[in-house]
Amino acid sequence: MSSLATSAPRAGMRGFRRQDGRKGIRNYVLVAYLVECAHHVARMIAAPHQMEGAQLIGFPGCYPSDYAERVMTALTTHPNVGAVLLVSLGCEEFQRSRLKAAIAASGRPVELLTIQACGGTAATVAQGRSWVAEQLTALAAMESVPVALSDLVIGTKCGGSDGLSGVTINPAVGHASDLLVDAGATVMFEETCELIGCEEHMARRATTPELAEALRGAVRKADAYYTALGHGSFGGGNIKYGLSTLEEKSLGAYAKSGSRPIRGLLKPGVRPAGPGLYLMDTVNDGPVRYGIPNINDTQTITEMVASGCHLILFTTGAGSVVGQAVAPVIKGVSNSRTYRRMQGDMDVNGGTIADGVETVEDVGRHLVDAVIAAASGAPTKSEALGHQEFVLSYKTYEALGPGCLPV
Amino acid sequence: MAGAANLIILAAGDNVGIALRDIRAGERAATLTGVSLQALEDIPQGHKLALGDIGEGQDIVRFAMKVAVTRAAIGQGRLVHVHNVASRYLNNDEDHYE
Numbered sequence: 001m002s003s004l005a006t007s008a009p010r011a012g013m014r015g016f017r018r019q020d021g022r023k024g025i026r027n028y029v030l031v032a033y034l035v036e037c038a039h040h041v042a043r044m045i046a047a048p049h050q051m052e053g054a055q056l057i058g059f060p061g062c063y064p065s066d067y068a069e070r071v072m073t074a075l076t077t078h079p080n081v082g083a084v085l086l087v088s089l090g091c092e093e094f095q096r097s098r099l100k101a102a103i104a105a106s107g108r109p110v111e112l113l114t115i116q117a118c119g120g121t122a123a124t125v126a127q128g129r130s131w132v133a134e135q136l137t138a139l140a141a142m143e144s145v146p147v148a149l150s151d152l153v154i155g156t157k158c159g160g161s162d163g164l165s166g167v168t169i170n171p172a173v174g175h176a177s178d179l180l181v182d183a184g185a186t187v188m189f190e191e192t193c194e195l196i197g198c199e200e201h202m203a204r205r206a207t208t209p210e211l212a213e214a215l216r217g218a219v220r221k222a223d224a225y226y227t228a229l230g231h232g233s234f235g236g237g238n239i240k241y242g243l244s245t246l247e248e249k250s251l252g253a254y255a256k257s258g259s260r261p262i263r264g265l266l267k268p269g270v271r272p273a274g275p276g277l278y279l280m281d282t283v284n285d286g287p288v289r290y291g292i293p294n295i296n297d298t299q300t301i302t303e304m305v306a307s308g309c310h311l312i313l314f315t316t317g318a319g320s321v322v323g324q325a326v327a328p329v330i331k332g333v334s335n336s337r338t339y340r341r342m343q344g345d346m347d348v349n350g351g352t353i354a355d356g357v358e359t360v361e362d363v364g365r366h367l368v369d370a371v372i373a374a375a376s377g378a379p380t381k382s383e384a385l386g387h388q389e390f391v392l393s394y395k396t397y398e399a400l401g402p403g404c405l406p407v
Numbered sequence: 408m409a410g411a412a413n414l415i416i417l418a419a420g421d422n423v424g425i426a427l428r429d430i431r432a433g434e435r436a437a438t439l440t441g442v443s444l445q446a447l448e449d450i451p452q453g454h455k456l457a458l459g460d461i462g463e464g465q466d467i468v469r470f471a472m473k474v475a476v477t478r479a480a481i482g483q484g485r486l487v488h489v490h491n492v493a494s495r496y497l498n499n500d501e502d503h504y505e
Contacts, residue, residue, distance in 0.1 A: 163452065167427070197496050242488065244492050244494075245495075245496065247473070259471075354452075360415075360417070
């Protein structure tokens, strides 16, 4: 198995040093709405600059949510973010002053525009656009620093999987995950609801007995939550694709995690404690509340980005096109047919494994090369196409239990 | 794109390989890494082929993980699927939606 040079800066990988010591691989100006009523104004502010580094995020809810505040705080102080414009209607319950103070304390330029105080839509849009333009100019002059793979946090995710996903591109992502972990990077995987049957295997990979029990507990929680919701998760389509059991189906997603020891269990917004491999717990704590935990792929990606991911490795079979507002998304596809049909959206073709021309290890190395290219400033396919999907809805989490993070 | 391989073994020690294309009964199943055996029945793309004789009550190991338990002995070259293996979790016979 080939390995990568550890923590040495790699030629071409450059980033931006932040006050907390982390380095970003992008230098975005975030425009963040704090309630749906401010969404249009925020979109109008960001629109002229959305291909130049102005990115739009926000929380639609009017009622307070500790989870949403934690995620919004983490994203507005994310290493890929250089400056933040907050757009508030004025009467929503989001703690805008507290968020503004947290961003200012992180050393980033921040401005808060309240639509009701600014005099309405047109005045706020004009003020916001001029602030964003100023910040983009200032950030363009910022000096960059070398970045090593050990500076990076990478999230792995699948969406629109097909019968070959678990055979080609997901194992290739697992191999890339191993290479990245060996090079000192931090990697996380997720989807506890799709890991049913993998819990004992995962527990054996845990670095401590306490973590092993926490990993089992996270899968038990997901199983109970989805059972209460009334979701099935194995059936006709799976059998048609050759999957014989629920645990075999789970393995397809689990293959993205590779084979390295699991160092910790995360919740959205909680950052990994040092390099290595982590599991993100994507399911609410407590009784079923607010419905489906993550309403789509984008919310899961957003949660991993809130926990510090600079980049996302996303696998698809049917052909997902999503990006993300704060972290670039690299697309890996499971089959050559989808690759040929949607080549403009796909960064890496894992279909070559099924075609018998490349191995899982070959494609894993291509994925690592794609990470290095993206961290060297080259836009990923979804970035170049202007994708910056974002969604955040209500959830409830308790604090992490003891033993979840390495000490 | 006509590679020689039509089968992949995802991890050393696995007792099944996965068909990368439809493999017909009697055809050779071969991996890029040099494993080769005869398929004794049709193995559709994405389905599992027994790499050796597997006894009743044995684990099916794919990508180094136990993904099913056999309900009957399965001979080398045979299809491994819901008719001869079972889940340790959910019963395969139930009609679930995808």
